[in-house]
Amino acid sequence: MDDFEHLDHYEILGIGRSVSSDEIKLAYRQQMRRYHPDRFASAPSSEQAYASRRALRINAAYQELSNFRTRVVYDRNLSVLTAPPPRTQVTKIPPPRDHQAELYEQARAHVNAGRMIQAVATLREIQQINPFYRDSASLLAQAEDALRRRLSDSSAYQRTTTHNRRSLLIGGLSSLLIAGASAATWWRRRPTIPALVSAAPSVNTTIQPPLPSITITLPTPTPTTAVPSATPEIVAEEGTLVYVEEFHAADGTTTPSDDTLIHTQGSRGATWPTTSGNGWSVGTSDNSYTITARSGIGTIWAYRTSQTDKDMLIGVDVTVSGGEAGLLLRFNSANTYLAFFVIPASRSFRLVEHTASLEKTLDNGSHPAILSDADARNRLVARLEGDQIDLRVNGQRVAHLSLATPPPSLRYGLAAVADEDMVRADFRNLHLRAL
Secondary structure, X not given: OOOOOOOOHHHHHOOOOOOOHHHHHHHHHHHHHHHOHHHHOOOOHHHHXXXXXXXXXXXXXXXXHOOHHHHHHHHHXXXXXXXXXXXXXXXXXXXXOOHHHHHHHHHHHHHHOOOHHHHHHHHHHHHHHOOOOXXXXXXXXXXXXXXXXXXXXHHHHHHHHHHHHHHHHHHHHHHHHHHHHHHHHHHHHOOOOOOOOOOOOOOOOOXXXXXXXXXXOOOOOOOOOOOXXXXXXXXXXXXXXXXXXXXOOOOOOOOOOOOEEEOOOOOOOOOOOOEEEOOEEEEEEOOEEEEEEEOOOOOEEEEEEOOOOOOEEEEEEEEEEOEEEEEEEEEEEOOEEEEEEEEHHHOEEEEEEEEOOEXXXXXXXXXXXXXXXXXXXXXXXXXXXXXXXXXXXXXXXXEEEEOOOOOOOOEEEEEEEEOOOEXXXXXXXXXXXXX
């Protein structure tokens, strides 16, 4: 039991019950400066956990006392408040998951919707796990064939368009040639007009010299060969699968431990945690892990420690609106890490490095593989091997870099940052593979 659990809101902030709103705000800032989890980054894990729990209590006290209406209700009930009886927490054991069946259903959905690129990527992932699973091999062949036909049809359309334009050009020139020949024939066969002279009438037949021949040289059209567009290279997620997370909600709560950290308030949990602060929140909802944040707060993230070594491949599906979201890579500390973001609204991405609270863009750009629909789900993959970093979106490579800093780390995570108003990022199907 923590030494502050018996304290009420005023006592946790270190103030009296008659203080003003400004004094409450000042006390809150003083307490947060003292117990903010970032100040305990290098402290033992027990001290870090204590600071995180106390920071949550400080934040809850400020939220209630800084609002006039909630403060009045709290003051009225303060004298009769009693500690609630301890609630026995029942751990629900989720039913065993069939990961291959889930991938198979995703692939079927992609095929039925005509999303052949995503279908091929998912089916290749199934083949890496179990090449004999159901009819995944034949379904993969069908999807690849449909993708090739689609690209072939596009090339045939370009060739047909070029042929029709050439036919119109030759037909027009042929019509001009026929008209010129007809005019020449009429000129040679036209009736001559009799000449009038003073002598006895006679007919003077004048033979017209032949018209000069008209030569029209048709330009020889340059053969045009339509070059079919190259089939996009779909890169499968390789490596031994060591961790899968579907983010199923369990009563909206998590159990504290020492392998997960949330930016700002620092809640730690055995699974991906659920918590919130002033203008931001993280947690499981609707079978996804959701991060929300207001503009101006900065990057909100959660991280975990890898179950494998530092050479790993991380993949996750993300749907984002109002900003950018993605993967947290090489997380060394709160001020030293890499972040791989996707911005669907502009179909672009960026890789940024944070060192000593400074942000530096290492790579960015647009890519056609990034889906931009309002509810589009983009698959982000980061392959980390030594100093090599390979970034992919929906199975297509968008960047490849060699980076020595920050050094490789066992910790990785999820992150989001708002653009102008509020960002919402929903993460699903997190896979971690050992290389």
